[in-house]
Amino acid sequence: MTSDFVLYGLGRWLHIMAGVMWIGLLYYFNFVQVDALKAAAADTPPTGAGITKHVAPRALFFFRWAAVVTVLAGMMILGDRLDDALLFKERAYVPIGIGAWLGLIMLFNVWVLIWPNQKKILGIVAATDEEKAKARRVAFLASRTNVMLSMPMLFFMSFSATFHRALLG
Amino acid sequence: MKNPLDSLWGTVISGLVLTVVLFYLARAMMGA
Numbered sequence: 001m002t003s004d005f006v007l008y009g010l011g012r013w014l015h016i017m018a019g020v021m022w023i024g025l026l027y028y029f030n031f032v033q034v035d036a037l038k039a040a041a042a043d044t045p046p047t048g049a050g051i052t053k054h055v056a057p058r059a060l061f062f063f064r065w066a067a068v069v070t071v072l073a074g075m076m077i078l079g080d081r082l083d084d085a086l087l088f089k090e091r092a093y094v095p096i097g098i099g100a101w102l103g104l105i106m107l108f109n110v111w112v113l114i115w116p117n118q119k120k121i122l123g124i125v126a127a128t129d130e131e132k133a134k135a136r137r138v139a140f141l142a143s144r145t146n147v148m149l150s151m152p153m154l155f156f157m158s159f160s161a162t163f164h165r166a167l168l169g
Numbered sequence: 170m171k172n173p174l175d176s177l178w179g180t181v182i183s184g185l186v187l188t189v190v191l192f193y194l195a196r197a198m199m200g201a
Contacts, residue, residue, distance in 0.1 A: 031177065091199040098195055144174035151184030152191045167201040 007077060015073035019157075021066035023150055025059050030147045033059075034140070052122055060118055067110045071103055095163040099156030106146045106153065113142035 033051065040048030075082055078100070084090045085097035117135035120127035127135060156163075173179030 030180070088198060094195050094198045098191055141172075141174055144180050147180050148174065148184040148187060151181070152188040155188050156191070156195070163195070164199065167196055167199060 007079065011073055011077045015070060015077060018066045018069035018073060021062055022070050023154070025063040025066070026143065026146055026150065028059065029063075029143055056118070056122060057124070060115065060122075064110050064115050067107050071107050074100060074103060092164045095156045095160040099153050099160060102149050102153035102156070106149050109142040109146050114139050114146075117142075 033056070037048045037051060040046060040051065078085055078096070081093060085093040085100050088094050088097050117139035119125045120132055120135040121139060159166075171179075173183050
């Protein structure tokens with residue numbers, strides 16, 4: 001088994017699988033769950049408890065750890081070219097560098113803004129109603145920010161290999 | 170002004186606009 005196979009075969013496979021889970025769950029939260037919970041809260045009696053108690057914690061578990069695996073696998077694929085990408089040292093690495101930075105910002109949002117606030121919202125850690133309301137807003141905006149960032153991130157990830165050739169010949 | 174991230178369509182449109190902006194930034198950084 002050559003190192004190329006591990007890096008570019010298994011590494012990219014892991015990167016894409018974890019990325020599908022991460023971004024898939026991000027889109028599930030934003031395109032499905034947010035509005036579904038709003039509708040469930042308006043039911044009499046409210047019917048969203050099953051989602052917040054049983055679905056959301058499981059979804060958030062795979063969501064936050066898939067984010068870590070995606071980023072680590074991405075760094076593994078870049079290997080010793082990681083600094084070329086992140087510091088924009090070589091112009092061929094500019095597109096993947098921009099994609100990588102967007103991914104890193106999104107990882108920060110997951111672990112620093114979304115998950116700690118979701119723990120308050122879901123009652124995993126104690127919080128007053130006021131703290132919960134603030135946590136809901138911060139987690140919501142961080143999640144929406146990640147949906148916004150995911151669009152250029154996926155563009156640069158999918159196009160980076162041909163970007164250089166397409167633009168510079 | 171309303172925060173575009175409060176609506177799903179505002180978020181998607183913001184993402185598309187950001188993609189175009191970053192595309193031109195990348196192009197400029199690559200000297201194209």
